[in-house]
Amino acid sequence: MNGKMHSETGAFSSDGMRAEILNPFVHKLELDNTYDKIKTAIFTVILLPFRVIVICYLIVTAWFLACIGLYGLSEEDLRRQPMTGWRSKLRFSILSLMRLVVIVAGFHRVKIVGKQYTPSNPRDAPVVVIAPHSSYFDAIAIVVLGAPSVVAKADTARLPFIGQLINYTQPVYVWRDDPNSRQNTIKEIIQRATSKEDWPQILIFPEGTCTNRSCLITFKSGGFYPGVPVQPVTIRYPNARDTVTWTWEGPGALKLLWLTLTQVHSSCEIEFLPVYYPSEAERRDPKLYARNVRDVMAKALGIPVLDYTYxxxxxxxxxxxxxxxxxxxxxxxxxxxxxxxxxxxxxxxxxxxxxxxxxxxxxxxxxxxxxxxxxxxxxxxxxxxxxxxxxxxxxxxxxxxxxxxxxxxxxxxxxxxxxxxxxxxxxxxxxxxxxxxxxxxxxxxxxxxxxxxxxxxxxxxxxxxxxxxxxxxxxxxxxxxxxxxxxxxxxxxxxxxxx
Missing domain, CATH: 1.10.238.10 (EF-hand)
Structure with a gap:
């Protein structure tokens, strides 16, 4: 469970009012009773090996198919135009394997609330914004949405196996150490969002970093520069024990993976909110657009907003x-x-x-x-x-x-x-x-x-x-x-x- 310390409360919201919440970058998780320790030990022996073996098999298979689909394509090819023909059809097979990964990991049923907007013209809602971003398990939303193009850190491309799978979505990579990265990312999002080509929808985690879901921090405005309609999507993990939240202060990635895979069942809820159509003022001011979308999502989640950033x-x-x-x-x-x-x-x-x-x-x-x-x-x-x-x-x-x-x-x-x-x-x-x-x-x-x-x-x-x-x-x-x-x-x- 998230811990609470004296010095971790009392952040200020954007309207100047006190919001007594946890530091959004802190997550506490301990096995604090004998029953939990015994149960985790037992499932570490009898459940974890099975899940790890099956998940590895599925991911390697999906990776192999992705390598076939990406064969002969350079990074420039992936950025220039969307995949077509057999490469595009292979996406369905890769996506099916990744859905099996989600099930084997213990998320037997991902609850879907609302309806994903699937217009006849994808340019009507080319951007999907998801919040709060709290875990690498948020990739479940990518699978549910049909593998849209993601905006992700460039380091992600170098991850073993997973990197190729993300490459197959034709992502927009962000180079955080490049001073021109922000402008280049915005330019690419605008090009895709306004293009007549049949690009996949662009999926953005606008917070830009993981929090403990106690609030919504500042939305980066890059995904809102095109001024096109966006569909807000919220994600929740209504579990008795929060084994998925990955923040700057808290359990590491491997510990969270271990504790999640030793749960008999984990829950995830994804809610599609109505498409948000920007006003003329919001089209002119991406920061205003981002703030207003954040307010809508925070209201749906029932949590405050705080002007925290990466x-x-x-x-x-x-x-x-x-x-x-x-x-x-x-x-x-x-x-x-x-x-x-x-x-x-x-x-x-x-x-x-x-x-x-x-x-x-x-x-x-x-x-x-x-x-x-x-x-x-x-x-x-x-x-x-x-x-x-x-x-x-x-x-x-x-x-x-x-x-x-x-x-x-x-x-x-x-x-x-x-x-x-x-x-x-x-x-x-x-x-x-x-x-x-x-x-x-x-x-x-x-x-x-x-x-x-x-x-x-x-x-x-x-x-x-x-x-x-x-x-x-x-x-x-x-x-x-x-x-x-x-x-x-x-x-x-x-x-x-x-x-």
């Missing part, structure tokens, strides 16, 4: 990897700081620079607005609540200041944040930190565990004097490939590895 997901993941205090709530902290004017003033960096004597380290939540020179508003109180420690009921001010510095210095190399951290946790004001203080710094902004931080201090303190300075640590780190991530402002590279 970039927010990356920000949270990076904060967690580095050990930043309040990492799971950095997206909300960023929004609150912007509302309160702290993003412009950067007062936190000035407070850190003033040194330890200018700061009181522990105080109640009610004092935080005063410390930051803010009026007592609900937003300021919420900001304080995020950093209240359960054990003491107090805020550790350095933890808040470090989180704020992390947000202020996102485009800077990690060395900048480290320099502030050394000042922040140095209680003596001498510029020297002992092993305990260094452990605090390293666990909060280098992503090290306490043992690795302790060992790193010992290596950096060459003279065994019992303390090191910021410059001494940087000099040490420059000689160690393990710490290369702290000298770049490339967000993708700033990921601490296991030592």
């Amino acid at each position: 970039d927010d997901c990356r920000l949270i993941a990076r904060a967690k990897q580095l050990g930043i205090p309040g990492a799971t709530s950095v997206r909300e902290v960023s929004e609150l700081r912007a509302q309160l004017g702290l993003e412009r003033s950067r007062i936190e960096l000035h407070l850190i620079a003033q040194g330890p004597m200018a700061r009181k380290r522990w105080f109640s939540a009610a004092e935080l607005p005063c410390r930051l020179g803010l009026p007592e508003t609900p937003a300021a109180q919420r900001l304080a609540d995020i950093f209240v420690q359960r054990s003491s009921g107090l805020i550790h001010f350095p933890d808040y200041l470090l989180c704020a510095a992390f947000l202020c210095l996102q485009q800077e190399p990690l060395t900048q944040l480290l320099s502030y951290a050394f000042k922040l946790y140095d209680t003596t004001g001498t510029g020297r930190v002992d092993v305990n203080t260094f452990e605090e710094i390293a666990t909060h902004c280098l992503g090290l565990c306490q043992e690795d931080a302790h060992n790193t201090f010992g290596q950096a303190d060459l003279d065994e004097k019992g303390w090191i300075t910021y410059d001494e640590f940087i000099s040490f780190a420059q000689k160690k490939p393990f710490f290369s991530f702290i000298f770049t402002n490339d967000l993708a590279a700033q990921k601490p590895k296991t030592q």
